[in-house]
Amino acid sequence: MTPDRENEPPNPPQAVSDRPQPSRTPSDGDDAQKSLKYHLLGPSLTKAGQDAVDQQNVSEVIYNASKGSKFFNNEEVKDKNLTEKINRILSRKRQLEKLDLSHERRKADDYIAELEMGRDLSQVVIHIDCDAFYAAVEELDRPELKDVPMAVGKGVLTTCNYHARKFGCRSGMAGFVAMRLCPQLICLPLNFSKYSAKAEEVRSVLADYDARFESASVDEAYLNLTQYCQDHDLSPEDAVYQLRAEVHEKCKITVSAGIAANAKLAKIASNQNKPNGQFRIASDRQTIMEFMRSLPTRKVNGIGRVFERELDGIGIKTCGDIYAHRAYLSQLFGQKAFQFLMQCYLGLGRTKVQPAEDHERKSVGTESTFRELSAPDDLREKLRHIAEELEGDLKRTEYKGRTLCLKVKLHSYEVLTRQTAPPFAIHLADDLYKYGLPMLERLMKEIPNMKLRLMGLRATHIVSTKKAGIDFFGRHKATASSSKPPAALQTGKGTDDGEWEVWPEAEFEEAARQERDDEMNELEKLSQEQEKEAVSGINEEQWVCPICSLSQPPDDASFNSHIDFCLSRQTIKEAVKSTAPPESPKPQATLATRPPPAKRKAKRGRPKNETVSVDQGREKRRAFFQMPSTGSD
DNA sequence: GCGGATCAC
DNA sequence: TATGGTGATCCGC
Structure with a gap:
């Protein structure tokens, strides 16, 4: 079962972390290539539609298509630096293992207790995510494209339909790489005004369910359905079925949804049954803890390719693994990351949903x-x-x-x-x-x-x-102009936040910009x-x-x-x-x-051995937390 | 406060 | 035959 394991890193991180030796080994060259290949799979590996794909083969194709390019060389350097950083983290962890960590463990347990006291299971939060949105809108105009691999965006794919995903194509992938994976791929140019109009249609449906819904991006939104379910005497599942059916009927596109007690869980849940599906994580502590226990870290918003590998390096593959390492986390990754990870382990997140205009x-x-x-x-x-x-x-x-x-x-x-x-x-x-x-x-x-x-x-x-x-x-x-911009945001125009699927596009801003200019x-x-x-x-x-x-x-x-x-x-x-x-x-x-060439080299190599004495004191980490408004902290 | 890095979308 | 743009945060120094 464990439905999420298909996105596990193929091998490289384990190869490093399982090795007990304190220093590098002769086979690091192989590991380096493996981790690089994994890295090259791109940031949207966790996107839907990749389950049945032979990632091994895809990564070979990407690797061979990219090899030797400047882009590739840079990725190689970054990957090498990351591997060295992980080695320093491991080394630091081995030091910590020799010490008495009961104090750290106690602090972690206290924090967990504190978080538990604030756990709020009373809200019904949902996350709505349009399926391959750009591609779906294009298919409305050209239905024949529904049955063939198709992508939107040239140069780099902005998104692609599920036929294309079967070949390993993904948003964010270079166009020429995608063509190698899928020579028959049809690439369409972007047409933002079309997507924008469709998004407004979707939002007008959402507003009936929660007038204060939150546009997370153009194709994503959070809603609080607590009131709606009460008023209409509906279960959260049924309410969301109804919402999705209504969107489909009125807008002719499909959306996926996640239902849970907080935004973080809802977001994760909406990815479980994509496309055109929904998934609920029941709002009881037991269910949530079990769900998180087997959830790969990468599925959590805020844990990307880098943090995933760092966590994997010390033996954390799922959110459940976090608990056993609670005494190390603060020292290895910093206080912020520690708190963030504890919340991941517990399945906690913000319960507040609000328009992003403020x-x-x-x-x-x-x-x-x-x-x-x-x-x-x-x-x-x-x-x-x-x-x-x-x-x-x-x-x-x-x-x-x-x-x-x-x-x-x-x-x-x-x-x-x-x-x-x-x-x-x-x-x-x-x-x-x-x-x-x-x-x-x-x-x-x-x-x-x-x-x-x-x-x-x-x-x-x-x-x-x-x-x-x-x-x-x-x-x-x-007065007209000074009150206008906020109003535009409130209606979900969303000109300032991220855009569809994956990428904000300059032209998109341009369109919205134009409208406001006209009003000036x-x-x-x-x-x-x-x-x-x-x-x-x-x-x-x-x-x-x-x-x-x-x-x-x-x-x-x-x-x-x-x-x-x-x-x-x-x-x-x-x-x-x-x-x-x-x-x-x-x-x-x-x-x-210093002479110029030496300067460049020195710059590049800076995070290496020479400065270790400074660096190894503490490898701090992590972002997140302050996504546009983390309510539950 | 600066510059590098990571992340989301 | 050429691998994105906008915004935010965190960390070490």
């Missing part, structure tokens, strides 16, 4: 991938373009950023970020460019002949410019223009060159030439010192004086 955003950013570029002028032009994109996003969301983050991905797929704090909150393309450029120039100096495949800008520590209908300068804004009245536009002028005026007076600290002439052309001039006579180290807050001078100095 969720205050923390950053606004944009990034894009392009053909490899290395010419400084090209890179500057890209930055300029990204800055303009971001200005648009900041304008629409009505925010300014106190901090600006530059992100680049090298041709090797290595990702680097740099951030800077302008003297005031910025949102105009000119400013975004001005403060972004020194970071870019600095990177170009650090990495001679830098070749990029991606560039992005993100504003963080953002401040709203629309609070209480008063704008940044204290003027009253047009002339008065508002005028006000924006005035603001822009006012801000630029202030900028010119206040701005000083981050490199030489002299004030600058206002127009872009002279600004650019000045920056070029400045950089040509400044060392990178000095540029860094004046753009960024004071940093520890030693690493900068050594970096700046």
Whole structure:
């Protein structure tokens, strides 16, 4: 039985963890290849439709299709680093095993008792997930595609139907890899307005069951059916059957559902009987504990490929395995991860379901991938373009950023970020460019002949410019526009959260964006223009060159030439010192004086042996928890 | 606070 | 023959 074992990692993690030796073994090369192949299966391995697939074969095909590419090489490096990290975790665990852990065990038990006291089994929470949504919508227009393998998205699959999944195709997979797995695969271009309209249809049905439902993404939602079941004297199962039938009848697409006492369990449950199925985890402690006991860790939201392998490394394959290791977890993975894992073991999660509109955003950013570029002028032009994109996003969301983050991905797929704090909150393309450029120039100096495949800008520590209908300068804004964006979110427009199936797409945002732009009245536009002028005026007076600290002439052309001039006579180290807050001078100095190739290598190899003395003190971990609103904590 | 990493969607 | 974009969090330093 154990229906979930098909997604277990084929072998590599076990091969490592079962070995008692403290150090590496001769066969690590094989293990490395195995773990890499597992890694290459991608993040959506746990998606439905893969049960009957020969994952061994699929991973061979992916491996062979990717081998030798830059992408592949980067994955290999990441995988190797992870394996070393797991070895450090294991080593740390062996140390802990020699100690008296009764105190840690006691602390864990106390925490479990505390969590148990807060367990709430009174709510009926459901998670609704549309089946292969993009593909399903496309099939409505072209029914003949129902019977053949079909995917949506080119270059990379956004989603695919269940015929395609039988071949091992998955969302997130490179198109050319998918074609190797399934040469007859039909790939359709994305059509967001179509999917958006369909999503609204689905949401209007959901609203009848719980007016305060929560759109988790465009094709997912949480509902609290407690009241509905009471009012209509229905069992949760029957209510959900009815809901799914109604969606099918009105929208002509199928949805899967999970029913449980909290959102975490409901989410897991909705994946059990996909597609077009539902699954209930009964709301009694015994049933929940038994369900979790055999549940592979990866099935839990928040445990991805990396954490799964780390847990597997110390012998945790299912959520039930967590208990036996409770005394180690805090030391090995950190306090947050410890608490998170305890909740997984107990099957606890938030019971609160609410519209996500009150969720205050923390950053606004944009990034894009392009053909490899290395010419400084090209890179500057890209930055300029990204800055303009971001200005648009900041304008629409009505925010300014106190901090600006530059992100680049090298041709090797290595990702680097740099951030800077302008003297005031910025949102105009000119400013975004001005403060972004020194970071870019600095990177170009650090990495001679830098070749990029991606560039992005993100504003963080953002401040709203629309609070209480008063704008940044204290003027009253047009009321229509200041109340509109939240309303759009509330109706589940969801322009800010993740999108269908797996990937948010730029075009999708574009569509929603367009709608809101249309609603912006002339008065508002005028006000924006005035603001822009006012801000630029202030900028010119206040701005000083981050490199030489002299004030600058206002127009872009002279600004650019000045920056070029400045950089040509400044060392990178000095540029860094004046753009960024004071940093520890030693690493900068050594970096700046070391020859370029050595620099790159040193960077790459950093998480290795040399720094072990620092690292092994504590390998902390984990994210999660603060998914958009974890109620039950 | 910064930069790297992980995760979800 | 070319492997995504947006947002969030956590951790070590």
